[in-house]
Amino acid sequence: MMLTCRETTRLVSQGLDRDLAFGERVALRMHLAICIGCRRTRRQMHFLRKAVRALALRA
Amino acid sequence: MPPAADFRSQIEALRPYLLRFATLQLRDAAAAEDAVQEALLAALAGEAGFAGRANLRTWLTGILKHKIVDAVRRQAREPLIPQETEDGLQDFDALFERNGHWAERPAAWADPDGALEQRQFFRALELCLERLPARTARAFMMREHLGLETPEICKELDVTPTHCWVMLYRARMTLRECLQTTWFGKE
Numbered sequence: 456m457m458l459t460c461r462e463t464t465r466l467v468s469q470g471l472d473r474d475l476a477f478g479e480r481v482a483l484r485m486h487l488a489i490c491i492g493c494r495r496t497r498r499q500m501h502f503l504r505k506a507v508r509a510l511a512l513r514a
Numbered sequence: 515m516p517p518a519a520d521f522r523s524q525i526e527a528l529r530p531y532l533l534r535f536a537t538l539q540l541r542d543a544a545a546a547e548d549a550v551q552e553a554l555l556a557a558l559a560g561e562a563g564f565a566g567r568a569n570l571r572t573w574l575t576g577i578l579k580h581k582i583v584d585a586v587r588r589q590a591r592e593p594l595i596p597q598e599t600e601d602g603l604q605d606f607d608a609l610f611e612r613n614g615h616w617a618e619r620p621a622a623w624a625d626p627d628g629a630l631e632q633r634q635f636f637r638a639l640e641l642c643l644e645r646l647p648a649r650t651a652r653a654f655m656m657r658e659h660l661g662l663e664t665p666e667i668c669k670e671l672d673v674t675p676t677h678c679w680v681m682l683y684r685a686r687m688t689l690r691e692c693l694q695t696t697w698f699g700k701e
Contacts, residue, residue, distance in 0.1 A: 459610075459613065459615055460610060460614060460615045460616045461609075461610045461614040461615075462614060464683070464687065465683055468679070468682060468687075469679050469683070471682070471686075472664045472678075472682055473664060473675075491619065492619035492620050493616075495620045495621070495622055496620050496690065498626075499623060499626075499693075500686045500690065502626045503658070503686055503690065503693075504658050505630070506626075506629075506630060506635075506636075506639055507639075507655070507658040508658070508659070509630050509636075510538060510636055510640070510659070511531075511535050511659060513633070513636050
């Protein structure tokens with residue numbers, strides 16, 4: 456079963472909040488392998504986490 | 515062990531940092547001030563608990579987080595502005611085609627780590643955070659700023675895990691769009 460980009464972005468987000476099941480991880484990896492838009496979204500969601508953590512440390 | 519007066523002044527020196535930390539989550543100056551005050555009182559009363567710990571700021575932040583969660587719990591009980599029905603938010607219909615694929619592929623962000631060196635970037639990020647609906651922002655900041663796990667966030671906000679994940683997803687997608695427009699997509 457191929458994920459859509461909409462489903463992929465949801466799973467990428469949930470991957471930041473819970474452990475994904477094996478099947479979810481496989482499906483996610485398959486989609487990300489062929490979709491640059493979703494890879495960018497994943498990178499940007501991870502960056503958001505980093506940026507918010509850095510925010511508190513700004514004087 | 516430093517003398518008490520010294521300990522007190524070290525703690526006071528961290529007040530601006532703590533106030534900023536609390537304000538990012540609570541979005542309310544008075545509530546943030548209260549949480550910091552409670553944390554500082556608890557810290558002074560529990561000075562012995564600090565003995566031997568390396569980092570005073572880390573220790574104080576840990577105490578403050580508990581006070582912030584107490585305040586969030588109080589805020590969560592207050593009714594929100596009725597119009598703020600976040601469930602009515604479009605689920606990013608414009609972003610995706612009906613078949614679930616990108617309508618317009620997201621752009622790459624040039625040098626995001628470089629942005630973390632720029633004061634202006636953090637201003638842009640704060641503006642994007644302020645634009646989030648209150649409940650969405652609350653959940654997102656509990657997750658990413660306070661670093662709480664989703665079960666605790668769901669419990670404090672009295673929502674199901676699924677709803678929690680949806681709120682966090684919406685926050686991330688909205689912030690991504692906002693930073694694209696206001697920062698990374700700018701010439």
